[in-house]
Amino acid sequence: MRAxxxxxxxxxxxxxxxxxxxxEGLIKGIGDxxxxxxxxxxxxxxxxxxxxxxxxxxxxxxxxxxxxxxKSIAVNLSDIAAMGGTPHYALVxxxxxxxxxxxxxxxWSAGAADMLEEFGCTLIGGDTVKGKDLTFNIVILGSAAExxxxxxxxxxxxxxxxxxxxLGFAAAGLEIxxxxxxxxxxxxxxxxxxxxxxxxxxxxxxxxxxLAASGMVSAMQDISDGIATDLAHICTQSSVGAVVEEGLLPxxxxxxxxxxxxxxxxxxxxxxxxxxxxxxxxxxxxxDEDLLALLRAQGGGQVYRVGRTVGGDGVRLLSGGRSVDxxxxxxxxxxxxx
Amino acid sequence: MRAxxxxxxxxxxxxxxxxxxxxEGLIKGIGDxxxxxxxxxxxxxxxxxxxxxxxxxxxxxxxxxxxxxxKSIAVNLSDIAAMGGTPHYALVxxxxxxxxxxxxxxxWSAGAADMLEEFGCTLIGGDTVKGKDLTFNIVILGSAAExxxxxxxxxxxxxxxxxxxxLGFAAAGLEIxxxxxxxxxxxxxxxxxxxxxxxxxxxxxxxxxxLAASGMVSAMQDISDGIATDLAHICTQSSVGAVVEEGLLPxxxxxxxxxxxxxxxxxxxxxxxxxxxxxxxxxxxxxDEDLLALLRAQGGGQVYRVGRTVGGDGVRLLSGGRSVDxxxxxxxxxxxxx
Numbered sequence: 001m002r003a004x005x006x007x008x009x010x011x012x013x014x015x016x017x018x019x020x021x022x023x024e025g026l027i028k029g030i031g032d033x034x035x036x037x038x039x040x041x042x043x044x045x046x047x048x049x050x051x052x053x054x055x056x057x058x059x060x061x062x063x064x065x066x067x068x069x070x071k072s073i074a075v076n077l078s079d080i081a082a083m084g085g086t087p088h089y090a091l092v093x094x095x096x097x098x099x100x101x102x103x104x105x106x107x108w109s110a111g112a113a114d115m116l117e118e119f120g121c122t123l124i125g126g127d128t129v130k131g132k133d134l135t136f137n138i139v140i141l142g143s144a145a146e147x148x149x150x151x152x153x154x155x156x157x158x159x160x161x162x163x164x165x166x167l168g169f170a171a172a173g174l175e176i177x178x179x180x181x182x183x184x185x186x187x188x189x190x191x192x193x194x195x196x197x198x199x200x201x202x203x204x205x206x207x208x209x210x211l212a213a214s215g216m217v218s219a220m221q222d223i224s225d226g227i228a229t230d231l232a233h234i235c236t237q238s239s240v241g242a243v244v245e246e247g248l249l250p251x252x253x254x255x256x257x258x259x260x261x262x263x264x265x266x267x268x269x270x271x272x273x274x275x276x277x278x279x280x281x282x283x284x285x286x287x288d289e290d291l292l293a294l295l296r297a298q299g300g301g302q303v304y305r306v307g308r309t310v311g312g313d314g315v316r317l318l319s320g321g322r323s324v325d326x327x328x329x330x331x332x333x334x335x336x337x338x
Numbered sequence: 339m340r341a342x343x344x345x346x347x348x349x350x351x352x353x354x355x356x357x358x359x360x361x362e363g364l365i366k367g368i369g370d371x372x373x374x375x376x377x378x379x380x381x382x383x384x385x386x387x388x389x390x391x392x393x394x395x396x397x398x399x400x401x402x403x404x405x406x407x408x409k410s411i412a413v414n415l416s417d418i419a420a421m422g423g424t425p426h427y428a429l430v431x432x433x434x435x436x437x438x439x440x441x442x443x444x445x446w447s448a449g450a451a452d453m454l455e456e457f458g459c460t461l462i463g464g465d466t467v468k469g470k471d472l473t474f475n476i477v478i479l480g481s482a483a484e485x486x487x488x489x490x491x492x493x494x495x496x497x498x499x500x501x502x503x504x505l506g507f508a509a510a511g512l513e514i515x516x517x518x519x520x521x522x523x524x525x526x527x528x529x530x531x532x533x534x535x536x537x538x539x540x541x542x543x544x545x546x547x548x549l550a551a552s553g554m555v556s557a558m559q560d561i562s563d564g565i566a567t568d569l570a571h572i573c574t575q576s577s578v579g580a581v582v583e584e585g586l587l588p589x590x591x592x593x594x595x596x597x598x599x600x601x602x603x604x605x606x607x608x609x610x611x612x613x614x615x616x617x618x619x620x621x622x623x624x625x626d627e628d629l630l631a632l633l634r635a636q637g638g639g640q641v642y643r644v645g646r647t648v649g650g651d652g653v654r655l656l657s658g659g660r661s662v663d664x665x666x667x668x669x670x671x672x673x674x675x676x
Contacts (some may be wrong), residue, residue, distance in 0.1 A: 027487075028487075028489065031490075031491075032421070032489055032490050032491070032559070032575075033386060033417040033418075033420035033421050033490070033560060034384040034385055034386040034417050034418060034420070034423065034480070034487075035384070035385050035386070035558050036382050036383065036384055036421070036482075036487055037382065037383050037385075038382055038383070038484075039377025039379070039380075039381070039382075039383070040377060041377070042377075043377070044365060044372070044374050044375065044376055045374065045375050045376070045377070045383075046372040046374055047372055047373050047375075047427075047429065047462070047463060047477075047479070048371060048372040048373070048463065049429045049431055049463060049464060049465055049475070049477060050431070050433040050465050051432075051433055051465045051467055051469075051473070051475055053433055053468075053469045053470070053473075055466060055470070056433075056468055056469055056470075057467070079371040079372050080371075080372060082371035082372075083370070083371050083372045083374070085372065091385065091387045091477065093387055093388070093475050094389075095388040095389055095391055095394075095473070104654075123383070124594060125385060125386060125387060126387060127387055127388050127389045127475075129389055129391060129394060129395070130394055131389075131391045131394055131471065131473070132391070132392075132393070132394075132470065133469065133470050133471050133473075133566060135389070135391075135433070135469070135471075135473060137387070137389055137431050137465075137475035139385075139387060139429065139477050141385070141620070144374075146376075149365075149366075149372075150372055150529050151366065151370055152369075152370050152371070153369075153370070209521045221370070222371060231430050237370075238370070265491075271496070323363060
C-alpha cells in the first residue's frame, strides 16, 4: 500500500534502534514492500498481534510514554511466552494524531526499542499514518522447536494448575493510577509493585521457554483477562473443568489494604483482574516435583499451584467452604475490554 | 494480551470463512495465544502490514463495505506482489466503534474473506477491540523461492521501466466518488474503470510471481503513492536516476474528460495519483523481448514501457520537449497520505 517506513522515518522514530540482536535469518528488514526472512530448520513459526487504542487500552494522562512503549511490545511478547516460544521479529503500525508531541512519540519509541532489545527482537516493518486516535498495532513473530509449543487445548483432568506470579496486581495498579488521591495514606512500598505491574509488566518469555522445553506442561496461556476467563479458555478448549482454591492464590497480602480502599474483595481482583501477563499452565500428572526442580535449577522464577483440573467443565472457586462458578467472569468494571 | 479471536468471534465476523485453501504448513490457526506454522523448505518468508483508518484512508459514505473489505486485503497483497511473492496467511485487527451496524461489519468481513480466498490466503489470527475510529490493521505473510524476491534497491542504469496498467485511474475514481454531481454528464463506460480502480483494486500477484520467476526483472515495487514517488524510491535505493516519457504513460485517453472537469492536467494525475496498485519494475538490459514473450505465454497481462533508468539520480518527466524533476511529488491534493 502506502510506502513503508523508510530508513529515514526509522531513524526519526526509533533513533536507528531497530535491533540487530537477532539477524541470523533476516534477509531484508525495513525499507522495501515486505520484510524477508528465512526458515529456521525444524523450528515452527509463531505469530501474534494486538491493537492498542488511546482511552480504550491506555491512558496517556498517567502512563509515561517510555513505559507504554515497553508495555505495547510486552503484551505481545507475553503471547509468544504463552506458547513457549522465542521472539524474533516485530512489526509496528502507528496512527498518530496531529496534535501529539514529537517528544512523546520519541519516548514511546525508545521504550518499545528497549523492550525489543531486551528480548532479542528485531523491528522488520510497520506503517505510520495520521489518525484521530493514537493507535498502535504490534505483531511479533517468534519460533519454537517442533513439537514444543504448548496449546490451550491439551490439558488433562486431574492435573495441577500453576501461575507464575501475583494475580490482580495490574488491576489494583490501574485503580491507583486512576485515583491516586484515594491512596495518599499508603506507603511507596505498598503501591509500587501494583502500579509497576500496570505500567510496565514483564512478559514471562524465559519461563515459557523452560516450560516448553521440559515436556512436562500440558497446556498454557497468559493471564490477560483474569484467571476466571483465561482458565475457562483452557478448560473449554481442553474439555476439562477446574477448581481454583482462594487460599492458594498468590499475592493476597499485597492487595488487602488497596482492596479495603476500593471497597472490593481481594479475591475479586485476583480472579477477574486483567493484564497481569503471568503464565497460567497445567503440569502433566506426576511431573510436578521434577518440573519445580528444573525451574529452580534453570532460574525460571517462582510458580504457585492454585488448583486442579477435574473431569466435566466450568471453572469453580473454592472460597470459605463454598464452591462458586467463576468461568468467563472477566474484568468487568473498567470498560477496558474490546 | 487480551484473548484472541475465539472460534465464536470468528464465526460471527467471518461466517467461518477463514479460508482452508492453503493449510499445508498451518499447525494451529485462530483460537490460541499465537498461530503456528512451519517453514517452507528453501522458500523465504515475506511479511507486510498496513493500517487503514476511517476518514484518513477510506470514506464509508461512498465505499461499499464488501469492496472496502476486499481493498483492505488487496493493498497488502499488492506488497507481496511487489516482491514477487505468493501470499499464504493473514492477520486482521479490527477496532469497531460502538455505533457501527452489525451488517456493515458482516459485509466488510465477507469482502475480506472473498479476497483472501481468491488468493489462497488463510486467516490465522487477529484482534477485535472497541475503538472510536473504525480501524483495520492487516498483516499478510507470503513466501518466495530463495533468490527470487525482487527488491527496490537492485535496478541498474540504462534499463527500461515498465508499469502493469493505467496510472492515475484510482485518483480520478476518488474524485468522482467525492463529487459525483460534477460527473453527471459522463457515461457509465467513462466513469466505471476509474471508480472501480478506487473502490476495488486488484493486486497483481500472478504477474509478480511470473516476473520473479523469470529472473529478468532487476527491481520492483507497487504504485501506491504515484509513480513520481514510487519510482523515486527505486532510484534512491538503487542509486540510479530515471526518465519517464509523458507520451508513454498508459491510459491517458480514459482520463481526459475527467481531468477537464477537475481542471487538472492528465499527466498530473498520472504521475502523482496514488493507489493504483499496479506493479512498477525495471527489466535487466537486453531482456525486454524475452520477458514480454514470457508474459504473453504465461498470461501475465499487458505491461507498458514508460521510461528508462539513467546514471545519476532523480526522476525526470519528459513532457512536450521539457524535462521536469518529479521525484517524490506525491498525491498532494487529497490529504489522504500518512
